Amino acid sequence: MSEVHGQGENAENRADAFEDAFIERFAELIRLRRDVRRFRPDPVPEAILAEALQLAHLAPSVGFSQPWRFVLVEDEAKRAGAAESFRRANAAALAATAPEDRALYARLKLEGMREAPVQLAVFCDEETQTGRKLGARTMPETRSFSTVCAIHTLWLALRARGVGLGWVSILEPEEICRICEAPPGWRFIAWLCIGWPEEARAEVPELERLGWERRLPLQKLCRRV
Numbered sequence: 644m645s646e647v648h649g650q651g652e653n654a655e656n657r658a659d660a661f662e663d664a665f666i667e668r669f670a671e672l673i674r675l676r677r678d679v680r681r682f683r684p685d686p687v688p689e690a691i692l693a694e695a696l697q698l699a700h701l702a703p704s705v706g707f708s709q710p711w712r713f714v715l716v717e718d719e720a721k722r723a724g725a726a727e728s729f730r731r732a733n734a735a736a737l738a739a740t741a742p743e744d745r746a747l748y749a750r751l752k753l754e755g756m757r758e759a760p761v762q763l764a765v766f767c768d769e770e771t772q773t774g775r776k777l778g779a780r781t782m783p784e785t786r787s788f789s790t791v792c793a794i795h796t797l798w799l800a801l802r803a804r805g806v807g808l809g810w811v812s813i814l815e816p817e818e819i820c821r822i823c824e825a826p827p828g829w830r831f832i833a834w835l836c837i838g839w840p841e842e843a844r845a846e847v848p849e850l851e852r853l854g855w856e857r858r859l860p861l862q863k864l865c866r867r868v
């Protein structure tokens with residue numbers, strides 16, 4: 644797993660690979676992605692958002708179902724309603740947090756819903772006929788997995804342009820569906836805050852820097868059977 648060059652490497656196998664310089668920059672993009680929670684108010688050019696959404700739309704999806712649905716939330720009252728939903732859900736989460744962790748939890752900034760110039764709600768169309776259910780009959784949740792693939796692609800595409808994305812999940816799904824006028828069959832997946840980050844990107848996630856959690860050693864998460 645750790646050896647990239649060596650066994651298995653020959654001219655034929657390498658023919659389809661991207662060049663080393665690109666691979667290094669791609670790894671850097673992944674290392675510096677970060678969840679962003681503090682934003683400058685400057686608008687994000689429409690062209691950057693459109694390009695990133697076009698790339699997200701190239702994500703893999705079960706049976707090529709393309710179940711992602713993007714809702715740009717521009718209405719101030721709707722944005723305020725979603726921020727209220729966060730406030731309620733976060734208060735409940737704080738109350739449910741172990742007493743010894745509560746003070747640290749309360750200090751964490753877990754959204755940028757008031758500052759980010761772009762607020763994008765992402766849904767999964769659970770009833771889509773696109774792909775005619777191929778691959779999703781025994782595991783319908785693969786449609787949601789596909790939607791998450793699109794979100795990750797969007798995250799990287801925006802980061803490549805210097806734009807930050809923060810994923811907010813501390814929300815009431817039914818309330819977000821109501822606010823976004825989601826049709827029946829759409830499942831709420833993510834609320835994304837998008838904008839120019841206030842801080843330079845770090846290699847270490849904020850939750851690690853603030854002592855909430857650490858990156859696990861990869862070996863602990865892999866095994867052979």
Ligand SMILES: Cc1cc2nc3c(=O)[nH]c(=O)nc-3n(C[C@H](O)[C@H](O)[C@H](O)COP(=O)(O)O)c2cc1C
Binds near residue numbers: 680754810811
């Ligand atoms: C499914 C999902 C939900 C998340 N929800 C939140 C959230 O509600 N609030 C928040 O601050 N971060 C949220 N995050 C971001 C994670 O906290 C973050 O990815 C993790 O701490 C690692 O940091 P990094 O993204 O900077 O590498 C979420 C991330 C994912 C993938």
